Amino acid sequence: MLFARRSDWNARKPDNGHEPVKTNKGVKVHYTGTRYEPWLEQHALCAMRVRNIQDEHMDGKGDADIDYNLLVCRHGVVFEGRGAYAQNAANGNKELNRAHYAVCALTGSGGYTDVPKKMITGIQDAIAYLRRHGSGWEIAGHRDGYPTQCPGDLLYGHVLNGSLDPGVLWDGGNHIVTDGETLGKISVKYNVPKDYIIMANPDELDSSGKVKAGMKLWIPARGVPLKGADPTPDDDATEFQPFPGAKWFHDEPNSPIITAMGERLVAEGCGHYTKGPGPQWSDADRESYAAWQRKLGFAGAKADGWPGETSWEQLRVPYVGQTPGDFEEFPGKEWFHTEPKSRIITAMGKRLVAEGCGHYTKGPGPQWTEADRASYAAWQRKLGFNGAAADGWPGEYSWDRLQVPEDDD
Known part of the structure; x- marks a missing residue:
């Protein structure tokens, strides 16, 4: 599995004093319950979104930590929330929280509402991981036992049709390829996705997955973090938003660039938002950006909250697929x-x-x-x-x- 530990997504320290959950009935599946904007598709923004959810739960609701045990993004990466053996705060009440683990898919009630194949694989991985840590076999939706629309009709359909079940779990081991075998056949035999077998054998396999008789392969276990697989994109692989120009901000724009900027300011500990961040430039954005400028060592007029090129480049706002002036303005x-x-x-x-x-x-x-x-x-x-x-x-x-x-x- 592709596993992002709390340190990978820069989680805040929790304040959770519940008794450990050693065993339970299984897993309850959730969605975000809010719009999941299409521009968030870039994987560089997934960790940012998880941090934002943690802030919403800890600061907005006063909870001890992010409410879920695990979260899964569109790219199949499993993010460690409260983790295994922890009581969640997502299922509705203490009894429900201790009866099932909570896994949240990063899909919404608007915007991105679909459940792509990689996300299904990631949810399977999350359930396999929790089964290896005391979870029972049940897979249910949040709405099962609690009055809510969560996890949405599309995702709940996958709960009902059994496609989220990881099946029989292979514990890992070697495999010698025989005549006539393909990577697809090996994948089915061990119930392990082909991509994971390729990742686990970088010296033997390339992206084509072509195998030959006599080849010795390591077949990884489902629900176990893949060694050497980095679930978070490195800076060199991430495309950052170019500086839009100082004047652009003074026009008080409404743009996903502003939301992405705000998310980065929050991640840097400079957020001064009572709600959001959102796409509309506001005084809260300016106040937050001023805090970022002060963090960089600027003062006086150089820390007035209006972005400049130097501070913007150091903020490293992920590219959201839009540059001011590139697209046709709304004609009305x-x-x-x-x-x-x-x-x-x-x-x-x-x-x-x-x-x-x-x-x-x-x-x-x-x-x-x-x-x-x-x-x-x-x-x-x-x-x-x-x-x-x-x-x-x-x-x-x-x-x-x-x-x-x-x-x-």
Whole structure:
């Protein structure tokens, strides 16, 4: 399994004095219960999101620690929350918290609501890990035994159909490849994902996973951290947000860049937010950034809370897929109702197709049509909207997240 220990995601020290949970009935599955923004897909932001959840639980709710035993991101990495043998604070009450461990999938009630394959593998790994640490065999949803929508209908469907069960657990060992064997067959035999076997044998296997007779492979155990596998991206592999320019901040922008900046400020211990961080630049952002500037040793006018290039580069804000000025600004709701003919509509249609939301029999083209509206409605539903909020007429929030290129021909 890909396992991020508390030290890997820079967890705060807990204040948990509960009696250890040596055995229990099994695992309850959770989701975040809030919008999970699409720009958070970059794995460099997953640890940041886990830290943010811990802050919400400890500062917002007054809990002793992050509420969950383990958390799983879209990339299949299992984050250590309270960990094994600990009483969680997520299932509803003390009896429920001691009866089952709590595993939270980082998928939401809006935005990203899907459950990708790597996340399913990660949840299986988390359950396998907990079974190796006293957990029983039950796999249930948070809503089982407690009145809540958690973990959402999509994730709960996986609870019901059994796809989250890791199955029989192999404890690790060597395997000699025989004639006719493939990595796929070996994977099925030991119930261990092919990717994990490749990671465990870097000198024998490349990314193609091609094996040959006589090859000696180490087959790792499910629910055991893979040795040498780094679950968190290193700085060299992470793309950072370029400095948007000092003037941009004075315009009080609304952008995912501001949210990512705020998350980094919180992670650096400089957050002065009563809620958020969020996409709208605010006095709380400026106050937090001033704290960061002071942490770097600036003072006076150089620590006024307005970002400068030097302090921004040292903050290392992960790239969120957007640079100011790269994308078409929202033309306004009424503009679309005039059924415009514009290169902007062509660029919009191409982005909708790229997002898997295209409902075109030909095109897309520059003339606004019902096909554009049907495609845009699919995009709104992909973001988690429904009903009148997914009527196919663009709004500013959904437009900003579609990121229509400004110079599309």
